[in-house]
Amino acid sequence: MASANNSKQTVAVIGAGMTGITCARALYVAGYDVTVFEKSRGLGGRMATRRVGKTLTIDHGAQFITARSDAFKSFMQRACKAGTAEIWQPRLGEDEEAVDDDWYVGRPRMNSFLKPLAQGLNIREKATVSTITRDGQGWRITFAKGEPETFDRVVCTTPVDQARTLLATEPHIIETIKDVTVAPCWALLMASEARLRVDGDVLRAPTDDIAWMARNDTKPGRGAAGSVWVVHASVDWSRKNLEMDKDDAIDALLALVGKVTGGKLPTTTYESSHRWRYAQTENPLGQPFVATDDGTLYVGGDWCLGARVEYAFESGNAIAAALIEAV
Ligand SMILES: Cc1cc2nc3c(=O)[nH]c(=O)nc-3n(C[C@H](O)[C@H](O)[C@H](O)COP(=O)(O)OP(=O)(O)OC[C@H]3O[C@@H](n4cnc5c(N)ncnc54)[C@H](O)[C@@H]3O)c2cc1C
Structure with missing residues (x-):
């Protein structure tokens, strides 16, 4: 009290x-x-969404949110009712394990459901x-x-x-x-008119160097023409290449994606990298x-x-x- x-x-x-x-x-x-x-x-920290041009938004930090406690489930369900979050149901490829939890995402941006909580707060x-x-x-x-x-x-x-x-x-x-301890993560953001030649909208650890690849435009409310992907490098790769220049990282990460697609990559209409120095907790308190x-x-x-x-x-x-x- x-x-x-x-x-x-x-x-x-x-x-x-x-x-x-x-x-x-x-x-x-x-x-x-x-x-x-x-x-x-802006709000949200690592629940980050980059705006590209007028219509494209890409989530380059947290990808989806799971809710296991009753308190957090009801928080996320209230956000869904209010229209600031929604369950994302990407198509999983044949090799991907089924998902037990609902995957929530903020709508239209990852931080959208924080905005009502911020109302009335003095935020500098x-x-x-x-x-x-x-x-x-x-x-x-x-x-x-x-x-x-x-x-x-x-x-x-x-x-x-x-x-x-x-x-x-x-x-x-x-x-x-x-x-x-908290592990780093290099992220690649890429958009193209043509599809990426992979099976499904989400690939979890398709190689040792890639931890996650997801088709961002399949998330609700992202509204993009073409095919938009977010790729997160593995912890080992990210750590080894942490101080790489951001442009060099784009080339290196695209090469990693090429290994997943058998060398073929569509011409990109947008490509960018983001270095998360402190991404995901390895050893919590x-x-x-x-x-x-x-x-x-x-x-x-x-x-x-x-x-x-x-x-x-x-x-x-x-x-x-x-x-x-x-x-
Ligand atoms: C690449 C990546 C992928 C992830 N994927 C998932 C996922 O799929 N699912 C999931 O549940 N979680 C995921 N996470 C983790 C999730 O993003 C975090 O657990 C969560 O957002 C942490 O929230 P937080 O408020 O504790 O920290 P943060 O979001 O880091 O917020 C801390 C804030 O402090 C601010 N700050 C830092 N220093 C200062 C300073 N000196 N003065 C003022 N402000 C400061 C920062 O700008 C930031 O806004 C991912 C994270 C990353 C980076």
Whole structure:
């Protein structure tokens, strides 16, 4: 339960991905004075969709969302009813194993179902946090640009490597999260008028170097002419080639796709690459968040529990509940 004093409590939430927005919404509803700081422009973090021209959109981060807990199932079902998410039913090729879970996607973009949660929140975009340090009973936040600000409570929901940098002055937190590891991922985005010669709309690990290939234009609401593919390289390949130039990565990734299609590739009308330095959790923390003993600083994200959007939802809600309880 929220304390009677919560309206006096200011809370800074760092990061406007699934964890940050879930947490900020719950705190806002409970009456806290919440400000969200996000370094990029827009919501969603790794639930990312690139807009190409006027009509083409391509999801280059999270590909689909599974919901296993009752709470998250009902969240995704409500989003479907509201028209901001939908179940994606790609055609699976003959060699692909059947799918047990529903695969949800935001509609028309991956982050679409976060937008209603963000309504009414004070979200400061293009605000990169540089440090988070104690300041009396509260916390002082400095930014890459602009004046420092002080808050009663802080919730940090950045990827774990960034959290380590931001919280360098909190040895207990750093020690607790030291074993968490997150793998990188190189992504290729490609569009062509002609079809790619493969069986099905989704190929899971078709070679050692490719973890995932999916036909993005088969997702609801993406609306593209032709054939649009997203390809994610395997963790090993991505790690080995992490510092590759982005243009070189396009050529290298196209060559990997060529191995799947027997060397034949259609002429592309669009091609691009994206390097995710922190893509998917390999070794999670094993608990939904970590906090200081006095309950004024919380650190969370999907990396606490695993590599899925549902874990980000769980981490964000768990932090909000703990913060409310602690006040
Ligand atoms: C290539 C790829 C494929 C994936 N596929 C799937 C999938 O199919 N299904 C699935 O469930 N999950 C998938 N995931 C994982 C999923 O995207 C994440 O679990 C989820 O989006 C994590 O949400 P989050 O809020 O914890 O973190 P993020 O989405 O990373 O949000 C953190 C936010 O913090 C911001 N930030 C970072 N540093 C700062 C700073 N210093 N100051 C201010 N803001 C900052 C970032 O810009 C970002 O918006 C995939 C991820 C990737 C990259």
